[in-house]
Amino acid sequence: MKNYKIETQCVQGTYKPESGDPRVLPIAQSTTYRYYDSDDVADLFDLKSATHMYSRISNPTVAELENKMALLEGGVGAVAASSGQAASTLAFLNICQAGDHIVASSTIYGGTFNLFAVTLKKMGIEATFINPDSSCDEIVAAAKENTKALFAETIANPGLNILDFEKFSKAAKIMDVPFIVDNTLATPVLCRPLEHGADIVIHSTTKYTDGHATSVGGVVIDGGTFNWDNGKFPELVEPDPSYHGIQYVKDFGPAAYITKARVQMLRDYGMTMSPFNAFLFHLGLETLHVRMERHCENALKLARFLKGHEGVSWVNYPLLEDCDSYDLAKKYLPKGASGILTFGIKGGNQAGKELIKHMDLTALVVHIGDLRTSILHPASTTHRQLTEEQQIAAGVLPDLIRVSIGIENIDDIIADFDKAIKAVAK
Ligand SMILES: *Cc1c(COP(=O)(O)O)cnc(C)c1O
Numbered sequence: 001m002k003n004y005k006i007e008t009q010c011v012q013g014t015y016k017p018e019s020g021d022p023r024v025l026p027i028a029q030s031t032t033y034r035y036y037d038s039d040d041v042a043d044l045f046d047l048k049s050a051t052h053m054y055s056r057i058s059n060p061t062v063a064e065l066e067n068k069m070a071l072l073e074g075g076v077g078a079v080a081a082s083s084g085q086a087a088s089t090l091a092f093l094n095i096c097q098a099g100d101h102i103v104a105s106s107t108i109y110g111g112t113f114n115l116f117a118v119t120l121k122k123m124g125i126e127a128t129f130i131n132p133d134s135s136c137d138e139i140v141a142a143a144k145e146n147t148k149a150l151f152a153e154t155i156a157n158p159g160l161n162i163l164d165f166e167k168f169s170k171a172a173k174i175m176d177v178p179f180i181v182d183n184t185l186a187t188p189v190l191c192r193p194l195e196h197g198a199d200i201v202i203h204s205t206t207k208y209t210d211g212h213a214t215s216v217g218g219v220v221i222d223g224g225t226f227n228w229d230n231g232k233f234p235e236l237v238e239p240d241p242s243y244h245g246i247q248y249v250k251d252f253g254p255a256a257y258i259t260k261a262r263v264q265m266l267r268d269y270g271m272t273m274s275p276f277n278a279f280l281f282h283l284g285l286e287t288l289h290v291r292m293e294r295h296c297e298n299a300l301k302l303a304r305f306l307k308g309h310e311g312v313s314w315v316n317y318p319l320l321e322d323c324d325s326y327d328l329a330k331k332y333l334p335k336g337a338s339g340i341l342t343f344g345i346k347g348g349n350q351a352g353k354e355l356i357k358h359m360d361l362t363a364l365v366v367h368i369g370d371l372r373t374s375i376l377h378p379a380s381t382t383h384r385q386l387t388e389e390q391q392i393a394a395g396v397l398p399d400l401i402r403v404s405i406g407i408e409n410i411d412d413i414i415a416d417f418d419k420a421i422k423a424v425a426k
Pocket residue numbers: 083084085086109111112153157182184185203204205206207216217218
């Protein structure tokens with residue numbers, strides 16, 4: 001499958017039914033597995049056997065989703081988790097402990113920002129947030145002796161700035177830490193971070209992977225590229241007493257990180273994806289390439305339409321020529337810049353709040369990546385507890401509308417926005 005193009009990989013995946021097996025990936029809704037012999041179980045506990053032991057750690061349906069995500073991103077392995085947040089938590093706790101430090105872009109998803117700024121901090125893991133426009137030297141200067149990772153998003157949610165992979169991966173190499181990238185908004189169809197110097201990729205599968213807004217999930221993919229034996233990651237090099245002295249780097253080579261993520265992190269934290277959700281994500285991936293093409297096409301058309309609308313004061317979509325991220329979008333997202341855009345409604349906060357009442361097709365939803373067009377006015381909803389000054393500091397302008405463009409007919413989407421904007425813009 002590795003030699004096929006991404007569209008073929010989306011459809012065919014890694015599931016290979018034998019003669020008489022179900023054509024479609026079956027749901028293995030089973031916690032447990034049956035063995036002939038106690039020695040088979042002993043081998044499992046010693047990590048000498050790759051079959052399944054217990055569905056907290058692995059499951060045949062979940063494994064097929066993991067293999068497919070690893071295939072699509074070009075990694076050596078993947079571990080699915082119960083949410084995107086769980087995937088991020090797992091990705092960092094796998095290599096960070098109390099006393100460690102992370103350098104992260106300041107424009108990341110709010111949930112990940114809180115994870116770093118509040119929850120990991122309570123566990124003794126500190127983060128330094130850097131402006132993504134910083135120079136390579138400035139990024140490197142944010143690193144300390146105890147820094148264990150550099151983190152950013154391909155397309156930031158909701159700022160929509162595009163990651164300068166060349167600069168960040170260079171900085172990570174100098175820092176000698178893994179470069180971890182959240183690729184949720186771009187998906188492997190539009191961008192494959194491992195080809196641009198990332199070492200580990202994270203997804204919230206809740207968004208475009210699912211595509212139909214049915215399930216919450218996440219995945220961590222290991223590129224197998226980082227050299228963990230550099231003195232900073234003793235847990236990956238020295239014997240693990242909880243597995244009879246297994247040494248991840250020595251025993252699993254390029255799959256050291258992802259093996260540890262499964263057998264230690266999933267075992268102990270239990271943030272496991274359910275087989276049924278894995279089935280739905282796997283099904284979603286089969287049409288990912290077709291959906292992304294339409295999301296991108298519709299988004300660019302809507303962005304251009306809004307740009308020329310008298311009720312709109314500004315539009316942010318990375319592939320609009322006058323957007324700050326245009327050059328990076330052209331470089332890293334040649335197939336399209338995904339389906340999220342933001343714009344400013346004339347009339348500010350009040351008009352933004354009113355807008356939704358005049359829309360028929362478009363729904364107010366605190367979600368993105370659905371095949372149905374949805375919008376959100378953050379200032380009156382998700383960020384309403386903040387003062388106006390705090391909102392502006394968080395990049396949430398009072399007039400900002402976030403749109404997640406669906407795959408409906410673009411004429412219908414445009415008509416819906418045109419009518420609603422005309423009704424409220426001042
Ligand atoms: C939604 C999202 C997450 C968190 O994922 P959940 O599945 O909601 O836990 C992480 N990163 C990005 C970029 C997201 O959009």
